[in-house]
Amino acid sequence: MKNRLLTLFVLFSCGWTFGQMQEYEAKIPLNGISNQWHSVPLPIPVFDKLKQDLTDIRVYGTTKNDTIEAPYLLKVAKGEKVKKQVDFKLLNKASNAKGYYFTYEIPTIEAINKIQLHLKNENIDAKALLEGSQNQNEWFTILEDYRILTIKNNQTDYSFTELNFPNSKYKYYRLLLISDIKPDLDSASISLEENLEAEYQEYKVKGFRTANENKKTYIEIYLKQRVPLSHLKINVLSQFDYYRPISIKYVTDSIETEKGWKYYYRNLSSGILTSVENNEFEFPSTLVKKLRVEIQNYDNQPLKIGKIDAKGYMHVLVARFTERADYSLVYGNKNAPKPIYDIAFTKNNTPENLSPLVLGKEEMIPKTEKPQNKPLFENKWWLWGIMGLLILVLGGFTLTMLQKKG
Incomplete structure (x- = not known):
């Protein structure tokens, strides 16, 4: 009896395991x-x-x-960014024919790699030179020909006012802003940002096509497979300055109609496509295979799009x-x-x-087809035969009753 129960238990367990696996595709x-x-x-x-x-x-x-x-x-x-604010003092502001100077002192010798400028100017295009010194006599170049830009109008609200540079340890920092208009620097923040580097896997872009319509450029991007995408870089070939609002969407569903396939999109990211930055866009990891990028050109000529780079976190x-x-x-x-x-x-x-x-x-994983409930009578002649038999039985029963009454 015990052996039978054990055998039944083993068979049930194996069946349950197979049933569990069958719920999955591969x-x-x-x-x-x-x-x-x-x-x-x-x-x-x-x-x-x-x-x-x-x-x-x-x-x-x-x-x-x-x-x-x-x-x-x-x-x-996906890595991690840790930002540590560093205390500093603004020693002086000055200007000459070269531009506008701002000198900062850091009381303790700490490494920094970022300076965020908070400008009141809504529209300014300047070049920055950043130098470091231990005694204010000998200065060493940290950044040069670094572009600072703010744009605000009915179409665009854009700001790029952060200086990024390798880790530096100086007691004094001197910033020169070269601009046609006076920079109205409200304040600044100095920090050290340490990054735990993300590990990426590059994905193959099967292809892309562009179309210009109603002052917009549409880029349809096709990836080779459905992958967890978190990083997209758009390489622009145009050599002139540009600042265009951009949105990145991905296909969530599609249906086939008489006019062809209709796709449904969901927003993935948005920002500004600009000649000032690298045009790299990061967003939460999302499973995608087909994307659409929309560039708002306004009254400007469309941009020439080069290579598209796609990658995601490991x-x-x-x-x-x-x-x-x-x-x-x-x-x-x-x-x-x-x-x-x-x-x-x-x-x-x-x-x-x-x-x-x-x-x-x-x-x-193979699937076991569920047994279909077959109709009681698959052949209609069986049904007609049974109905005929029922008619004969009922007819015979009726005749018998009539004879008894007679």
Whole structure:
């Protein structure tokens, strides 16, 4: 009796495991498990089958009579910026034929790499020269020919007034602004910004096409695969100065109509496309395959667009394996809820420098078709035959009753 119950339990467990796996689209075998903790880099093809919030990922392990769900943390290598404000004093303001000078003193020798200028001028185009010194006698160039620009009108409200430079340690800093109009510098802030560098994965742009219509330029960008995009760089070939509002959208859905395909878009980012900056746009990591960039030209000639660069943060799972089993990365289930694991509340206890697992080939998970309920009588002649038999029986019964009455 006990053996029968054990056999039934094993069969039920195996069936339940297979049923769990069937809810997902694909799996990738995980090889090389030798420790309790490992990293699992997510390959690009995985993202094509995932939900937008990436919650339909599981790490399942199977044995002869059980299934195991290994907990994991999803790590997105998006880096981190830490900004430390540095105290300073404005020593003097002066001007001569060269331009307008501002001299700052930092009481303690601390490294800085940013100076944010708060200008009252709504429209100013200036060049900046930044120098450093320990004694105000000998000055060393830190930045030169650095452009400062503010524009405000009915069409544009743009400001680029931050000086970025390599880490510098001087007691004194002298800023020269070369401008046709007097800079009205309200205040400044000096800081040290330390960056934990993000880890990116570059994506192949399958192609793009541009169209100019109603004083706008539309750029349709096609990526080779659906990927988690977080960074887009637009290389402009035009050599003249330009400042154009820009919006970046991605396709969320599409339907086929008599006139062709109709796409539905959602905003991803917006800003200014300008000759002053590098035209690199960052935004929250989003799964996309097709994008549209809209450039507002107003009454200006359209810009010539060159190369489009796309990249996104590296996505890695940190998984814990406590039992021996054959493990697979399983993914692709629109109805899967967000998993809740204990390790999410103890992230600080996760070891570092984990060895990555070796991923096998992607395997599609076969689906078992649900049995269809067949009609009781597939052939209509059976139905006619039964109806005829019923008529004969009822007719015979009626004749018998009539004879008895007679």
